[in-house]
Amino acid sequence: MNARVRRAPSRVLVMRLVDWDGEDAAAFEPVLAALDLLTPYVEVLEPGCAAVPLRAGAGDEGLFCERLIDTVSGLVDQDCLTGVADGLFAAVLAARGGRIVPPGGDAAFLAACDIGDLQATGLVGAETCETLRHLGIDTIGKFRELPPQPVAERFGAPVRRAQLLAAGRFSRPLVPRPAVPELAVTETPETPYATVEHAVFAARPLAERLLRVLDERNLACTRVTVTARTGSGLERRRTWQIDPAISAADLARRVRWQLEGWLAAGPLVHGGDEDAGAVTSLELAPGGLVGLVAAGRGLWGEKTAAAVRAEAALRHTQSLLGPEAVRIAGSSDGRDLDERYASAAWEVEPAPPPPSGPWPGGLPDPLPQLTGTGQDVEVLDAAGAVVAVSARGDLSATPALVALGGRRIRIAAWAGPWPVAERWWSADARRYARLQVELADGSFALLAREDGRWRAVGWYD
Template sequence: MTVRVRRAPGRVLVMRLPDWDGEDAAAFEPVLEALDLLTPYVEVLEIGSAAVPLRAGAGNEAAFCERLIDTVAGLVGQDCLTGVADGLFAAVLAARDGRIVPPGGDAAFLAGRDITDLRFTGLVEPETCETLRHLGIDTLGTFRDLPPQAVAERFGAPVRRAQLLAAGRFTRPLVPRPAAPELTVAETPETPYETVEHAVFAARPLAERLLRVLDERNLTCTRVTVTARTGSGLERRRTWQVDPAITAADLSRRVRWQLEGWLAAGPLVHGGDAAANAVTSLELAPGGLVGLVQAGQGLWGAKTAAAVKAEAALRHAQSLLGPESVRIAAPADGRDLDERYASAAWEVEPVPAPPSGPWPGGLPDPLPQLTGTGEDVEVLDAAGAPVTVAARGDLSATPALVSLGGRRIRITAWAGPWPVAERWWSAEARRYARLQVELADGSAALLVREDGRWRAVGWYD
């Protein structure tokens, strides 16, 4: 008989320096060095904050936190807050109050937190938190207990993922699996890098190689491990949490921060000559891999020569007009046409996540090819009387004609109407009905009845 032993799940400790200067990356390195002496793995969440894994039952967590706090205070002379929990989200919140959440207690701990703490998921805007509060949902517990379908329907897929986090679910392991060898990129120069400037000079093409390797496999990553090796054989490694939409420029900047941090604390090898301290190898390994479609990445997909030229032109436009001037579209959740796509500043803002599935009450595919027209039309019956839509969604008569631009065009086929009621709980409440019509001139339109009038909001090819 085979006996399976179930290991206790790991715990997560998050430390943060509430008064830290968020731009001082090099000065933060001694703190990370101290953490390296206490734990085999450190993940930088942002400058001034890091997370480390704790093995459940490995020892006194409170004593470990006290030791860490004393060590950090001795190094940088600043207050340090720590938080421990089963999951990363709960640990991040616990670190804001210096708390240790008991094992298995994430859900109970999160339940009493204020609804504005959803901001720390990175998935929820402050305006959404205020909307939830106006609806009487003022804690993560009340938010967690909402019907999942209603949350997804009214607020979208990202807020639904935040609801899972608020319930103590949907967590990722802190310690990543080793990256596949074919995804790791490295540079071994003929002449070792003796200064940060030399190493950083190679960081940009190395970052571009990594993103290109991932892009060729339709992947992106949420963590990158930077590894540097010296002539003496010393190896230094650090993992950074990154945005899936990170650019080569941003990634190379992270590498520079790390190299500056390592060298600011002194030579990579204490004593020895310049050759022993020179960097002989620089390596980038991705972690937390996700698909490009899942992450909402990509401009036109595979980067052909034409795409590379196009991106160069877009960067030139950004340099002339500003980084916000070039925007790209991405599929988004929503019912109406103007909600089905969102935009983001290219290579500046994260691209919105793609829709997680059919939106309840959403317009089915295929969508109109021409949208945003919005011209007023009249829908008439065979006698020329206006056709209206009742509150329950019934037409007052069979639609026979569309009056548009002084012309009356016969309707050869129609489908609908589909009544939609949106945001009934807020001041932005909407009620409207959609009607699809095929006209005798060969065109097809999407019509909307709202506030007592018909509009053509889209045309099909």
């Protein structure tokens, strides 16, 4: 009988430079080059912070961390902290205190962490953490014990994913899966880029192409692998962790950092042949692919690439037609539908203030989705006579039919009327009554009677 060999599960080591200058991303390349000698795969979480996979049981993790710290200190003369755990999230938090979480101990380690540490997932903002704290949820352990459905309903899909991370039930391997070939974008210039500065010019359009390809497929990515190839056949490759909602400008900036880092670490080709050292191909390949909804983009306040382009289009419209031409709608205070809706010039005026509370005599929610129609109608009783409304708000007969556009439609149900008397002391005095009806054809309407005639002032979806 052949025995099946069970491979030890992988562990994650996160290395973080304590006093790293985040603006000097190129200077981080010597550290990454040193890590390349220790492991076949290095993932850059951010400048100054990287993660590498470890095989559990392969050796003394503490000794490996000490050697890594000494190596990094010799390269950049900075203090370094390391953290080891089963999963990336726990390893990131462990690196803050230089801890090694024992195998199988992620859940216990995370349980005692402060609720604010959820921000390290990139899925939870500071405001959400403060809301949870006010609710008495001050540790990650208490957070993961919350019922999952209310968490998703109250805070949205990204926070639910963070809860799965906290429970150790949602993770991703450090070693990336191969990207779908058609999603990778490549720039192969007719004249090879003789300098890194020349290659940088291609970074922005290449980043835009990648985000456009992903957006057309309703995808986002959490990692991007930058590959540069030279005429000598040398290939350099590095993977960066990115925000799923990254803009083309920010992605191009990451590519520039990487190219500058490679240049700072040494020439892209050995020898003196300048043409052989020119960059003949620059490639961006996405990894960690997720759907837009799974990434929480678009539905929970994070900007998608499409949203960024839409904002650019709106600003272009403003430049052509004036700043007042693009307006945003909002709800406001008032009784009538015209008063319940307000608008403001986009990015020029403050947004319409939200309602301060129930308005006396105001129409209850939900409001009609289609307003401003002002169609003339007639509300009739069973005998075909017009139904009137008295000064005290009483109907003259039971509503039975609505005459609209040459048709008579039976009223299946109705509510009201709600009489309104406004500014009775002034020349602008106004008196009207509203009636909600459900028609036999399945439509729902808000009707108003004023000055002896009925109008359809709104339709419900």
